[in-house]
Amino acid sequence: MLEEEAERLNRIEAELQGRVVGQNEAVQKVSDAVKRSRAGISDPNRPIASFMFLGPTGVGKTELTKALAGFMFDDEKALIRVDMSEYMEKHSVSKIIGAPPGYVGHEEGGALTELVRHRPYAVLLFDEIEKAHPEVFNILLQVLDAGTLTDAKGRKVNFRNTIIIMTSNVGAQYIDKMEQLGFATRGVGAEADYVMAKEKVEQSLKDSFRPEFLNRIDEIIIFNILSPDAVKEIVGIQVKEVVERLAGKDITLAINPAVYGYLAKEGYNPHYGARPLRRLIQDKILTKVASLMVSRGVLSGGTITVDVSSKNATPAGGQEFTFDVKKGGKRMTKAVASGILQEVAR
Numbered sequence: 001m002l003e004e005e006a007e008r009l010n011r012i013e014a015e016l017q018g019r020v021v022g023q024n025e026a027v028q029k030v031s032d033a034v035k036r037s038r039a040g041i042s043d044p045n046r047p048i049a050s051f052m053f054l055g056p057t058g059v060g061k062t063e064l065t066k067a068l069a070g071f072m073f074d075d076e077k078a079l080i081r082v083d084m085s086e087y088m089e090k091h092s093v094s095k096i097i098g099a100p101p102g103y104v105g106h107e108e109g110g111a112l113t114e115l116v117r118h119r120p121y122a123v124l125l126f127d128e129i130e131k132a133h134p135e136v137f138n139i140l141l142q143v144l145d146a147g148t149l150t151d152a153k154g155r156k157v158n159f160r161n162t163i164i165i166m167t168s169n170v171g172a173q174y175i176d177k178m179e180q181l182g183f184a185t186r187g188v189g190a191e192a193d194y195v196m197a198k199e200k201v202e203q204s205l206k207d208s209f210r211p212e213f214l215n216r217i218d219e220i221i222i223f224n225i226l227s228p229d230a231v232k233e234i235v236g237i238q239v240k241e242v243v244e245r246l247a248g249k250d251i252t253l254a255i256n257p258a259v260y261g262y263l264a265k266e267g268y269n270p271h272y273g274a275r276p277l278r279r280l281i282q283d284k285i286l287t288k289v290a291s292l293m294v295s296r297g298v299l300s301g302g303t304i305t306v307d308v309s310s311k312n313a314t315p316a317g318g319q320e321f322t323f324d325v326k327k328g329g330k331r332m333t334k335a336v337a338s339g340i341l342q343e344v345a346r
């Protein structure tokens with residue numbers, strides 16, 4: 001291993017934790033598996049690493065997958081997502097490796113094998129793996145065990161430079177129980193119930209998947225419910241992104257502490273995790289900022305201070321955001337105004 005790569009791998013945990021909040025155990029397991037492979041002490045004939053991610057929605061599974069693709073391959077687009085609900089039938093195998101000679105589509109090759117053949121350094125995300133047909137599992141077993149797959153044209157496709165991540169809804173009823181318990185309301189009894197629910201998820205896996213399949217996966221990781229402190233940290237990360245984007249347009253966005261508290265409370269849902277947060281920031285802050293910029297209410301060099309005020313409460317009892325604007329002195333170009341509108345539309 002080159003010294004430069006060793007130094008880079010030493011940063012993997014810190015870099016992933018900078019993106020994925022409240023999932024230290026998951027980050028640790030992913031980092032350790034990658035280090036074992038790159039140090040040359042894992043089987044070189046298998047993929048770099050393989051994981052199964054379980055847990056509630058919106059707690060960081062997708063974010064960790066993207067962050068890992070970005071760290072390992074310097075490009076978050078080095079992520080190939082496969083929806084396994086499209087592989088429920090026996091003939092779905094031909095979608096993966098291609099149709100046999102003489103059948104329609106033979107010349108096109110397999111969807112998965114062609115993607116990996118053209119992009120051999122990538123993270124492969126198999127979503128809802130439990131929906132795949134047993135014949136498809138046999139194909140995946142070959143990938144996990146030998147790190148290669150032979151397509152319908154007889155070409156051997158190398159998967160040894162990929163990272164395999166699978167998600168599953170197996171044990172969803174127990175994951176729902178974990179969501180209900182959460183971290184915010186957990187006492188001693190609830191803590192024990194949470195651990196029991198987690199154990200039942202693990203048992204559900206054993207009941208649903210063959211042992212030879214589970215044994216070929218490097219790590220099975222159950223993601224945690226987000227704690228209140230973790231949600232606040234996620235708010236800080238997402239608000240920082242907005243502040244930095246506006247700073248690039250020479251506009252200062254100042255956020256008062258009360259805003260962080262409001263976003264943490266209203267942007268987290270026990271069922272959807274932190275997914276609603278980005279939309280809340282868009283609706284409460286970005287839309288107003290875009291309106292100010294396009295209407296020339298704020299110019300380059302200006303400052304927008306955001307706060308919440310109970311004086312302007314909504315009929316439902318919620319708090320309204322207030323915007324104190326120092327206009328600034330430079331006029332905005334059409335290109336900058338267009339850029340802001342695109343940011344809001346993302």
